[in-house]
Amino acid sequence: MALKVIDLHAQLRRIDFLVPGLIPFGYVTFLGAREGVGKTTLMTCLAWQMTRPDGLGEYLGHPIPAGPVIYLNTDAADGEGRSVRFSLEQHRGAFPDGDMSGITVLESTGAGLSLDEFAELLSVARDLGARCVIIDSFMGTFPGIDGNKLQDTMRPMIALRDFAAQTGAAVIVLDHLPKKAANEKEGERGIMGSTGKSAQARAVHLLTRVPPREVEGRDVLRWEVRKNSFARSGHALGLEVERWEDEHGHPAGLRLLPCDLPAEEERSDTxxxxxxxxxxxxxxxxxxxxxxxxxxxxxxxxxxxxxxxxxxxxxxxxxxxxxxxxxxxxxxxxxxxxxxxxxxxxxxxxxxxxxxxxxxxxxxxxxxxxxxxxxx
Known part of the structure; x- marks a missing residue:
């Protein structure tokens, strides 16, 4: 029988978090944003903070544990991991006590991964003892499916769910948001494609940019907790991206600083x-x-x-x-x-x-x- 009887008297195991209240270990978390908003910046920041000496890493104002990280780059694969490495170098400029050897960057050599090839990632994660696996992005990793069809999205989502359960790692999947329609707020419709993706994930976060005119020209991002099965949801966090350059005008470092968001409109206007x-x-x-x-x-x-x-x-x-x-x-x-x-x-x-x-x-x-x- 393909059904399992749940023992309601058995003690539930505690849910541990990589980022307290936001990203759980052993489950799939989605982070959705439009192109160019800062998904890679935020996730490489998390990866770098996990390479700092245990007890020093922090993310979104929370202390986080150290541990091996896998970053699967299929969205902008160029054979050199240029976009990921560029961001990591800027994080190293802000926190030089991190260790680049704590991050394994992988790129697909073809058009994404088949489900059989994705299974190879499981062996890599087990060998490394990965505590965090970042998949950038869902569409780039599984290009052969129609993301709008539930029957197509369920197979990779079940594979991701099983992957997280078997490794115990925090599996973070980056995805895109649909282009907003007229009179619609960015991110109002959630993650692009079938709702099956959000349904299978235990946490779904949406990232949008706050209009600079509302924050005195600063680069401020709005991190919305759209879904969270094991902690509070329905709220938003503010993050300011602070960048600086060297004497030659080249990017030298960046850091993420928790900040207040501008006051929400009294009426949500959905x-x-x-x-x-x-x-x-x-x-x-x-x-x-x-x-x-x-x-x-x-x-x-x-x-x-x-x-x-x-x-x-x-x-x-x-x-x-x-x-x-x-x-x-x-x-x-x-x-x-x-x-x-x-x-x-x-x-x-x-x-x-x-x-x-x-x-x-x-x-x-x-x-x-x-x-x-x-x-x-």
Whole structure:
């Protein structure tokens, strides 16, 4: 039988963290960002700090243990590991007590790795006793799959999960974020591709750059803890990247400094927020007029660039926000479809009222049919 009965009386083992509360040992962690934001900078910093004498390494303001690191570079492989080595040299400029021999940099010689070739990495990790394995990136390591299809992403994700469990290492997978749509915040849709990736990972973090105008021109990154199975999630950390040059103007070092993020907007302005706002706007613009339920759904879909299910939730929230200022009516015709009238002057004291309206009205078919909006 392919099922295992879990002994609920057995003692659970303690979850240990490489970075306290953020990156667990023995599990897969995803870090997603757009190109050029700083994934490699942040991960080479972590790798370098792990090569410092035990007790001296720190990351994101937390002490971290020393140990061997594997950095698999498939995103910008050039046969020399140039991008990874360039970052490591800058970290050495800031912390010269680290040891380059504590990091093993690997590059694929072909187009990524097959699952059989990926299995060879397991032997390397075991031989080295790796405490951290950084895979840069998911798309570069597994180029032969369609990352948007669940059935394609599950095989490498299960392989990554088993890899982490068998080695006990913190396995960190770097991935990309989709290009944001108009009126959408960077990273709002999470990691690019199938949600199967985020579902199999035990921690998912998103990295975005804070607009320089909001931080006096400084290079500040926002590290969002989107998912965390073993610690707190739903919060964000601020990191300032401080760089300096030598007398010839060449990069000489960098360090990451925890910092405060600019105050978040009072209103999050997500797609769901915009869908709700579109429904409220339609009702208030047509104050005193009958607005069919299907028309509200269509407005929410268009205004928030969401699917029908999210639009239905947005309409419910819009009606709840307007409360007694809206009354529900039933239109004549087949099925007695719902409609609403926004009339603050005659608000009922007990909330939404249901009134039968004797009119033979059916909304256009284009409004009844669900509309799915996809963004790239």
């Amino acid at each position: 797609r769901s927020d915009r869908a709700k706002a579109a429904a409220v706007a339609l009702l208030t613009e047509k104050a005193g007029l009958t607005v069919p339920h299907a028309e509200l759904i269509a407005a929410a879909i268009k205004g928030g660039n969401v699917r029908e299910r999210a639009a239905q939730q947005a309409v419910r929230e819009a009606l709840g926000a307007l409360g007694a200022q809206v009354r529900e009516v039933r239109l004549g015709g087949r099925g007695a479809p719902r409609a609403y009238v926004y009339d603050p002057a005659e608000a009922a004291e007990e909330g939404v009222r249901i009134v039968e309206e004797d009119q033979d009205f059916m909304p256009p078919a284009s409004l009844i049919e669900s509309e799915e909006v996809f963004t790239c």
